[in-house]
Amino acid sequence: MSLPARPGAVPAPVESPDGAAPMFSIEFGKMLCMGCRPAGRCRFGLVLRRGENGAVEGTARFSAEHEGAGGVVHGGSVMGALDEACGAVPIAAAVLSVTAEMNVAFRRPVPLDRELDVRAWPESRDERGHWIIHAELYLSGDDRPLCHAQARFVERDPEKHYGRFKEWLDGRENAAG
Numbered sequence: 001m002s003l004p005a006r007p008g009a010v011p012a013p014v015e016s017p018d019g020a021a022p023m024f025s026i027e028f029g030k031m032l033c034m035g036c037r038p039a040g041r042c043r044f045g046l047v048l049r050r051g052e053n054g055a056v057e058g059t060a061r062f063s064a065e066h067e068g069a070g071g072v073v074h075g076g077s078v079m080g081a082l083d084e085a086c087g088a089v090p091i092a093a094a095v096l097s098v099t100a101e102m103n104v105a106f107r108r109p110v111p112l113d114r115e116l117d118v119r120a121w122p123e124s125r126d127e128r129g130h131w132i133i134h135a136e137l138y139l140s141g142d143d144r145p146l147c148h149a150q151a152r153f154v155e156r157d158p159e160k161h162y163g164r165f166k167e168w169l170d171g172r173e174n175a176a177g
């Protein structure tokens with residue numbers, strides 16, 4: 001697998017236009033989505049660290065707000081946690097990438113309020129910056145995955161990506177306006 005040209009380098013956070021908190025920072029140890037920042041913790045209870053060979057690993061714990069029914073976590077929340085774990089793999093290599101596709105096998109129901117093990121690892125990265133990444137969730141102490149994700153992530157320059165997004169959205173709203 002070829003890795004990004006600048007492993008270990010940490011790009012500066014992208015400042016928001018009004019000078020408020022950074023829009024995005026890809027420092028692995030400080031990774032937290034904007035939606036989780038006010039609470040200061042990942043809503044999926046994810047705590048990740050670097051593993052070997054570009055992998056990340058750690059734990060997750062879903063609280064009652066993620067219940068679908070019967071003490072089982074909603075599939076969308078499971079996918080959110082797997083997406084986050086996959087996204088952490090390029091971030092551990094100091095690049096932002098976004099999810100282009102994700103396929104999830106829900107093998108067993110995921111329980112609420114239990115410590116879960118999480119593992120995500122890169123299968124490949126091509127010269128266009130497309131990554132194939134896998135992630136799994138396990139009940140702690142069990143080696144059969146509860147669910148497995150295979151995802152394609154695409155590297156983006158954060159400033160250009162979010163700038164282009166804003167221009168596109170503003171353009172649509174102005175045209176409708």
Ligand SMILES: CC(C)(COP(=O)(O)OP(=O)(O)OC[C@H]1O[C@@H](n2cnc3c(N)ncnc32)[C@H](O)[C@@H]1OP(=O)(O)O)[C@@H](O)C(=O)NCCC(=O)NCCSC(=O)Cc1ccccc1
Pocket residue numbers: 083084085086087088091097098099100154156160161162164165166168
């Ligand atoms: C980047 C790519 C996947 C591929 O794009 P490309 O290589 O350029 O391929 P293509 O040219 O086929 O484009 C297809 C269409 O897309 C349009 N377009 C492209 N860029 C922009 C733009 N900036 N703004 C607006 N539109 C844009 C483009 O014009 C085209 O439109 P068209 O068909 O001509 O009318 C793009 O489809 C995309 O941004 N998808 C949404 C991804 C996403 O939001 N993922 C979830 C969040 S990340 C996450 O949760 C994981 C995470 C966790 C933890 C930590 C970190 C991460």
